Amino acid sequence: MVGLRSKLGRYVRPALAALLVASVANIGTVDAAAAPLTIKGNKFFNSQTGAQFFIKGVAYQLQAKTDPLVDKAQCALDAALMQQLGVNTIRVYQVDPTANHDDCMKIFGDAGIYLFVDLANYETGINEDNPYWSQTQxxxxxxxxxxxxxxxxxxxxxxxxxxxxxxSGARAVYFVAAAVADIKTHIKDKKYGHQVYIGYANTDNADTRPFVQNYLACNHGTADSSIDFYGVNAYEWCLPTDTFETSGYQRLTGYLSDAKYDIPAFLSEDGCNTSPPRLFQDMSAVYGPDMSDWWSGSIVYEWINEANKFGLVTYGNVSNPATAVGGDPYARYITQRE
Known part of the structure; x- marks a missing residue:
């Protein structure tokens, strides 16, 4: 099915379009030919220009248990639309490490779009009910x-x-930290061409989040056992009447500012569809003065529309897809920071 999408029309939800347009305008434009990013303190920076990098991302999986970075035509279609919408980052949950990703990664790189990828698949992830960390993993x-x-x-x-x-699953954090240490040792041994970073995407659960993020952000005597960046999957800003103060965003930001982490943090999944249509009003807070000192942006969940109705893009025979694309969800909220 994925391969056929490149021959079909596309429809971007107008609310997302408006939001993307809003964000790109305030915090810079998408860079052509993505230079490696570096981390300094709690911010990302472009290694060539030195400019601070704000994540304007979208979760990009297309189909469960299917690598979305192997179909050149599909990647070209999606990258072009993402670039039009102001997206500069994708998060991919599952890939096939034996496949060739050169074409898709070049397409996204040429469009100024960066990648965060999950290391675990459905079989190898650490399970909180029976946690272990093995050589197979x-x-x-x-x-x-x-x-x-x-x-x-x-x-x-x-x-x-x-x-x-x-x-009751909190002890699994020790196995996550062990995985961090082993993966960082692997990175040192491999000597890749540029610095790559390891992070953790936390659930937004007040009973576990503070302990988990504190433990993984701490060095435990060596930086090799701590994460380099931190994400929260946040689904709290749900109503048109929500604000930074009435949603959970003030609480999340307060915890970051109180803890004073020296690593970047961003919303690793973001969105709420309990009161459709999704208006993405939270972006004005994410990229505004209330949050931008402590947060480095957001990854909207998700690109393709599935049964859960979180998707931003629907592929099909749209009579006039050009008029259906109403703008860009990131443009409106990002221009004022230039």
Missing amino acids: LSSFAAVLDAFANYDNTVGFWIGNEVITKA
């Missing part, structure tokens, strides 16, 4: 790392995604 994680680390537009890898979701 390490080998699988390392294979994904090796497949993507040398692309200039690869920023980093997720060591885990919402591994700990409940208080």
Whole structure:
């Protein structure tokens, strides 16, 4: 089905279009030919220009258990539309490390679009109910790392995604930290062409989030056992009447500012569709003065529309797709920071 999409029309939800247009305008434009990013303190920077980098991202999977970075025609279609919308980052949850990704990674890189990729697949992820870390898992994680680390537009890898979701699963964090240490040793041994970073995407659960992020952000005597960046999957700004103060965003930001982490943080998944249509009003806070000192942007969930109705793009025979594309969800909120 994926291969056929390149021959079909496309429709971008108008609310997303308006939002993307809003964001790109305030925090810079998409860079052509993505130079490697570096981390200094709690910010990302372009290694060539020195400019601070704000993530304007989207989760990009297309189909479960299917590598979205192997179909050149599909990648070209999506990258062109993402560039039009102001997207500069994608998050990919599952890839095939044995496949050739050169074409798709070049297409996205030429469009100024960076990549964060999850290291675990459905079989190798750490399970909070029965946590362990094995050589089999390490080998699988390392294979994904090796497949993507040398692309200039690869920023980093997720060591885990919402591994700990409940208080009874908190001990799994020690296995996540062990995975971080082993993967960082692998990175040192491989000597990739540029620095790659390791992060963790936390569930937004107040019972577990503070402990998990504190433990993984701490050095434990060596930086090799701590994460380099931190994400929160946040689904809190749900109503048209929500604000920075009434949503959970003020609480999330307050915890970051109080903890004073010296690593970048961003929303690794973002969105809420309990009160459609999705208006993405939270972007005015994410890229505004309330949050931008502590947060480095957001990855909107998700690109393709599935049964859960979170998707931003629907492929089909649209009579006039050019008029259906209403703009860009990031443009409106990002221009004022130039």
